Amino acid sequence: MTGAESSGAAKGSIPDVPGGVSRETDVSRETWTTPDVDTPIGAEAARAVRLMQAAVQGQLPRPSRQRVFTIANQKGGVGKTTTAVNLAAALALQGLKVLVIDLDPQGNASTALGIEHRPGTPSSYEVLIGEIRVEDALQRSPHNERLYCIPATIDLAGAEIELVSMVAREGRLRTALAELKHYDFDYVFIDCPPSLGLLTINALVAAPEVLIPIQCEYYALEGVGQLLRNIEMVKSHLNPDLDVSTVVLTMHDGRTKLADQVAMDVREHFGDKVLRTVIPRSVKVSEAPGYGMTIINYDPGSRGAMSYLDASRELALRGGTRQDEGGQG
Ligand SMILES: Nc1ncnc2c1ncn2[C@@H]1O[C@H](COP(=O)(O)OP(=O)(O)O)[C@@H](O)[C@H]1O
Numbered sequence: 476m477t478g479a480e481s482s483g484a485a486k487g488s489i490p491d492v493p494g495g496v497s498r499e500t501d502v503s504r505e506t507w508t509t510p511d512v513d514t515p516i517g518a519e520a521a522r523a524v525r526l527m528q529a530a531v532q533g534q535l536p537r538p539s540r541q542r543v544f545t546i547a548n549q550k551g552g553v554g555k556t557t558t559a560v561n562l563a564a565a566l567a568l569q570g571l572k573v574l575v576i577d578l579d580p581q582g583n584a585s586t587a588l589g590i591e592h593r594p595g596t597p598s599s600y601e602v603l604i605g606e607i608r609v610e611d612a613l614q615r616s617p618h619n620e621r622l623y624c625i626p627a628t629i630d631l632a633g634a635e636i637e638l639v640s641m642v643a644r645e646g647r648l649r650t651a652l653a654e655l656k657h658y659d660f661d662y663v664f665i666d667c668p669p670s671l672g673l674l675t676i677n678a679l680v681a682a683p684e685v686l687i688p689i690q691c692e693y694y695a696l697e698g699v700g701q702l703l704r705n706i707e708m709v710k711s712h713l714n715p716d717l718d719v720s721t722v723v724l725t726m727h728d729g730r731t732k733l734a735d736q737v738a739m740d741v742r743e744h745f746g747d748k749v750l751r752t753v754i755p756r757s758v759k760v761s762e763a764p765g766y767g768m769t770i771i772n773y774d775p776g777s778r779g780a781m782s783y784l785d786a787s788r789e790l791a792l793r794g795g796t797r798q799d800e801g802g803q804g
């Protein structure tokens with residue numbers, strides 16, 4: 476299994492593996508050393524070295540103000556949670572302070588970050604309904620001192636229905652998260668459940684930036700039209716700052732033509748909102764949560780870890796849409 480993954484990397488089927496860097500890419504790799512690698516083990520070792528370099532010297536610029544992303548796609552299993560936790564871990568590794576808000580009752584993001592989320596744990600549910608403050612629910616990930624999480628417990632499963640009868644039901648999370656401006660988090664990622672219900676709406680109202688993960692599979696764009704219409708609706712009525720700033724292609728299988736076709740279609744549709752880095756399909760990425768880890772901690776030498784590291788650098792270096800607005804936050 477390791478051999479299969481690594482030989483895929485050696486072939487360079489994904490544009491952003493070492494040695495396969497496209498000239499168009501805006502991800503700076505000047506600080507990386509990319510030794511000649513022609514064996515799978517050599518390639519893996521080179522990747523692990525790059526990750527360690529990122530931790531030591533690849534410090535990323537802090538954004539001019541806190542960037543808050545909602546990670547949304549009402550399709551399940553497209554890589555929302557995986558993208559949220561791995562981007563967060565990669566940014567934290569490179570010196571930034573990051574918070575993941577788990578807004579999916581399944582609590583998968585909490586699990587992957589090694590965060591306690593048994594029933595009764597102070598969680599995003601109580602924060603959402605205004606029962607407790609952000610600081611009462613914050614937990615630090617055991618994997619990185621700059622990586623934090625507000626976990627989700629099963630209590631959140633009832634929130635979708637409870638919210639219906641609440642005052643200002645779409646703006647609860649926004650109100651609750653107003654406190655975040657007093658914290659020095661550089662990045663905040665809100666991991667949404669696979670629906671367009673009130674939890675996702677709350678997340679869209681609470682964040683200026685939306686990141687949409689799209690799986691490189693059949694029907695990838697199915698449902699995205701509906702998502703975009705909902706985003707437009709939230710933007711025109713509830714959150715004028717809302718913007719789809721980033722699209723991430725996930726679970727790309729380099730052996731299939733279909734994956735490339737989907738990637739091309741998505742790029743045609745979303746243009747330069749799509750990160751150049753494509754996340755490969757990799758067994759290691761799917762194994763990591765089983766150990767309460769992100770891929771960055773579970774297997775730093777893997778192609779999956781490298782791709783999320785590259786994606787995080789792109790995200791940080793392109794700076795999103797906030798520059799236009801000027802000023803410090
Ligand atoms: N790049 C990848 N390669 C292989 N498996 C992946 C990858 N990204 C995600 N997965 C797996 O696919 C499943 C769905 O991913 P997840 O991030 O939970 O999706 P979502 O949050 O959109 O429902 C999970 O089991 C996850 O471990």
Ligand SMILES: [Mg+2]
Pocket residue numbers: 555556557579583667668
């Ligand atoms: Mg999820």
